[in-house]
Amino acid sequence: MKYTDEYRDPVTARRLIDKITARATRPIQIMEFCGGHTHAIMRYGIRQTLAPHVRMLSGPGCPVCVTADTDIDYAIALAHLPSVTVATFGDMLRVPGTRASLQQAKADGADVRMVYSALDALEMARQNPARSVVMLGIGFETTAPTIAASLVQAREMGLRNYYVHCMHKLTPPAMRAILDAGEVRVDAVLGPGHVTAITGWRAWEFLPRDYHISCAVSGFEPLDILQAVYLLVDAVETGEAQVANPYARGVDADGNKVAQQLMEQVFQVTAAAWRGMGEIPASGLGLRPEFAAHDARLAFDVPLPEAAPTPQHRACRCGDVLRGVIEPSECPLFGKACTPARPVGPCMVSGEGSCAAHYRYGGTLDG
Amino acid sequence: MCLAIPLRVQRIDGALAEVELGGVTKTVSLVLTPDAKEGDYVLVHTGFAISVLDEQEAQETLALFAELEEASRAVEEQAESDEGQAPEA
Numbered sequence: 161m162k163y164t165d166e167y168r169d170p171v172t173a174r175r176l177i178d179k180i181t182a183r184a185t186r187p188i189q190i191m192e193f194c195g196g197h198t199h200a201i202m203r204y205g206i207r208q209t210l211a212p213h214v215r216m217l218s219g220p221g222c223p224v225c226v227t228a229d230t231d232i233d234y235a236i237a238l239a240h241l242p243s244v245t246v247a248t249f250g251d252m253l254r255v256p257g258t259r260a261s262l263q264q265a266k267a268d269g270a271d272v273r274m275v276y277s278a279l280d281a282l283e284m285a286r287q288n289p290a291r292s293v294v295m296l297g298i299g300f301e302t303t304a305p306t307i308a309a310s311l312v313q314a315r316e317m318g319l320r321n322y323y324v325h326c327m328h329k330l331t332p333p334a335m336r337a338i339l340d341a342g343e344v345r346v347d348a349v350l351g352p353g354h355v356t357a358i359t360g361w362r363a364w365e366f367l368p369r370d371y372h373i374s375c376a377v378s379g380f381e382p383l384d385i386l387q388a389v390y391l392l393v394d395a396v397e398t399g400e401a402q403v404a405n406p407y408a409r410g411v412d413a414d415g416n417k418v419a420q421q422l423m424e425q426v427f428q429v430t431a432a433a434w435r436g437m438g439e440i441p442a443s444g445l446g447l448r449p450e451f452a453a454h455d456a457r458l459a460f461d462v463p464l465p466e467a468a469p470t471p472q473h474r475a476c477r478c479g480d481v482l483r484g485v486i487e488p489s490e491c492p493l494f495g496k497a498c499t500p501a502r503p504v505g506p507c508m509v510s511g512e513g514s515c516a517a518h519y520r521y522g523g524t525l526d527g
Numbered sequence: 528m529c530l531a532i533p534l535r536v537q538r539i540d541g542a543l544a545e546v547e548l549g550g551v552t553k554t555v556s557l558v559l560t561p562d563a564k565e566g567d568y569v570l571v572h573t574g575f576a577i578s579v580l581d582e583q584e585a586q587e588t589l590a591l592f593a594e595l596e597e598a599s600r601a602v603e604e605q606a607e608s609d610e611g612q613a614p615e616a
Contacts, residue, residue, distance in 0.1 A: 163533035163568055163580055172592045175599045196529050221529070249573065277574025279556060302529040306575045309558045354529040357570060357578040380530075383592065409585035410533075410570055410578050419559045419577065512529075 163409065167381030176386035177209055184213040184393050189345050191484055193335060194352035195222035195512025196380055202521035204382040206389075214389060217344060217484040218514035220334050220437065221352055223299045224251045225482060225506040225513050228433040230464060231327050232257030237462040238294055238325065239270035244460070245288070246325075247281035248296040250274045255506045258473075278310035285314070285322035294456045297326040297445075301358045304328040304445055305419035308426035311447070311454055325456040326447050329432050331355050332363055333443035337434075339371050344484045348392035350385070351377035353407045360415030361405045368401035376404040377411050426451055435506065436479025478505035481514050488515040495519060531572035533580055536565050546571060 192198055198218045201207050207216045220226050232255055239246040239262065246262065253263040253274060266272040275281050278295055285293035297307045307324055314322040331352060339346060351364050356377045364375040374395035378388035384407060391404045405411055423445070432444025447455045476498065477491040488494050488507065498504040500516055507513035534546035534555075544557050546569070557563050560576040569576035
């Protein structure tokens with residue numbers, strides 16, 4: 161496949177690995193923000209190959225994983241309303257709320273549908289005027305414009321039965337929160353390629369400016385990642401913090417202006433609750449008053465069930481995993497009480513979750 | 528969640544485009560990339576093209592990899608020839 165296969169060449173990968181390990185004079189810690197990167201890094205064995213010269217740390221870039229469990233409780237409560245259909249991307253289905261997942265709710269008779277795109281949910285609303293279709297708006301800057309586009313289209317079509325439960329989150333504030341907390345040493349950041357396709361790489365200029373940390377925006381093929389890691393190691397060694405963009409085929413300085421304008425038209429920045437990180441100011445998106453008629457939170461007054469975490473949930477350390485503070489294997493539940501087949505925490509559920517990646521592709525660096 | 532794959536735009540009809548993925552034709556929205564043309568490769572995320580891939584930039588990255596390979600080979604050949612010339616003990 162074009163733009164994919166040519167970035168997987170094993171000989172070039174070996175050359176890049178040699179360059180990286182030769183350049184690093186001390187162990188360098190690089191946080192990959194994005195869960196897609198975590199999976200690629202594990203899948204291609206990059207993490208093990210680069211250790212101990214470079215230690216890759218997983219960040220909070222898995223939208224499903226950072227969704228607050230009470231937001232899932234709310235979605236479940238909505239889905240149990242007699243005239244409501246909840247539409248969601250597939251990876252949300254199995255994420256546990258405080259008591260159940262959307263999949264369990266569906267088994268109990270709630271109307272939960274998996275969609276590939278927000279436009280599928282829009283079409284569902286058009287075809288079922290007697291039902292209220294609530295699209296779960298999750299995701300970072302990559303996904304938010306697609307939900308915004310669906311809302312603008314719903315308004316243009318006069319569709320009054322299409323709603324969004326808006327849980328979108330912004331990536332730079334979360335990166336700031338991790339650095340400000342200082343729980344983990346981050347020498348450099350592997351920038352999320354598809355978030356940055358929307359925001360533009362200038363969105364990461366605060367890293368060198370405010371934290372003296374370099375960022376390299378990376379694609380998702382092994383050579384993309386290795387090239388970006390080399391640039392980061394080189395920047396750490398020279399002591400010159402900067403933003404590099406080796407993913408220039410898909411990302412530029414200013415990003416996708418059309419997508420940014422759509423987000424601006426539909427959303428306003430709000431505080432948001434991140435699982436494992438608590439509330440982060442100005443890190444989420446809510447609907448603007450102009451789109452209030454499509455805001456699920458305003459349309460449906462649903463009481464939330466009382467949260468009652470089980471002992472297993474209390475032992476789950478997804479929050480620490482999401483902040484890069486511990487490796488998944490350091491959680492007492494990992495691979496025992498918590499597996500992809502019977503996940504306790506969201507990091508084991510999602511295709512982008514760090515625990516799922518570690519479970520699937522295996523291995524701790526120590527043994 | 529932020530997964531996006533590069534697909535070739537085959538046909539454009541208004542704000543929609545046909546792309547091909549593994550032999551299957553899919554329809555995606557070009558609302559976020561109105562400048563995309565037939566023949567362009569776009570990054571597709573949840574049914575929307577979010578970026579038009581820049582062929583020239585892609586070629587430059589690949590050229591960089593080719594240069595690296597050439598330089599590494601040259602170093603290896605030099606090392607081998609040095610080894611060959613080393614006086615025997």
